[in-house]
Amino acid sequence: xxxxxxxxxxxxxxxxxxxxxxxxxxxxxxxxxxxxxxxxxxxxxxxxxxxxxxxxxxxxxxxxxxxxxxxxxxxxxxxxxxxxxxxxxxxxxxxxxxxxxxxxxxxxxxxxxxxxxxxxxxxxxxxxxxxxxxxxxxxxxxx
Numbered sequence: 001x002x003x004x005x006x007x008x009x010x011x012x013x014x015x016x017x018x019x020x021x022x023x024x025x026x027x028x029x030x031x032x033x034x035x036x037x038x039x040x041x042x043x044x045x046x047x048x049x050x051x052x053x054x055x056x057x058x059x060x061x062x063x064x065x066x067x068x069x070x071x072x073x074x075x076x077x078x079x080x081x082x083x084x085x086x087x088x089x090x091x092x093x094x095x096x097x098x099x100x101x102x103x104x105x106x107x108x109x110x111x112x113x114x115x116x117x118x119x120x121x122x123x124x125x126x127x128x129x130x131x132x133x134x135x136x137x138x139x140x141x142x143x
Contacts, residue, residue, distance in 0.1 A: 003089060038106060041113045067095070 001020040008016045039056065043049060071091060079087040 002092060003085075035106070038110050041110065070094070 001017065001024055005013055005017050005020075039052065040049075043052065071087075075087045075091055076082060079090075081087075
């Protein structure tokens with residue numbers, strides 16, 4: 001999305017970027033859904049879940065702060081300012097690798113629970129529009 005747009009012909013750049021961005025949003029949505037549902041299967045103990053959420057928020061905050069420090073204290077001096085394609089390329093590639101490592105750790109952490117007997121009730125049930133309507137109608141926080 002960031003490094004190939006200039007390689008396509010000028011009239012195609014905007015549609016090309018829109019398609020790549022749509023793929024990014026779809027992939028991000030899939031990743032987020034899996035991340036949040038994965039967190040809920042790690043433990044069934046209601047006393048551990050708040051602790052897990054505290055750990056999750058703390059680590060997320062540390063990672064975001066670390067990204068800012070890495071960017072401002074390492075990449076900006078290395079590339080001589082903020083206006084460098086190389087800076088953004090290295091920043092993006094660093095966090096792609098970092099995200100890949102964290103995804104691998106998540107897969108390892110969920111490995112034992114990734115069995116059909118842990119999927120919901122263990123029974124396949126066809127969900128209809130009527131079921132979705134009942135949730136939307138009756139779940140005030142969701143609305």
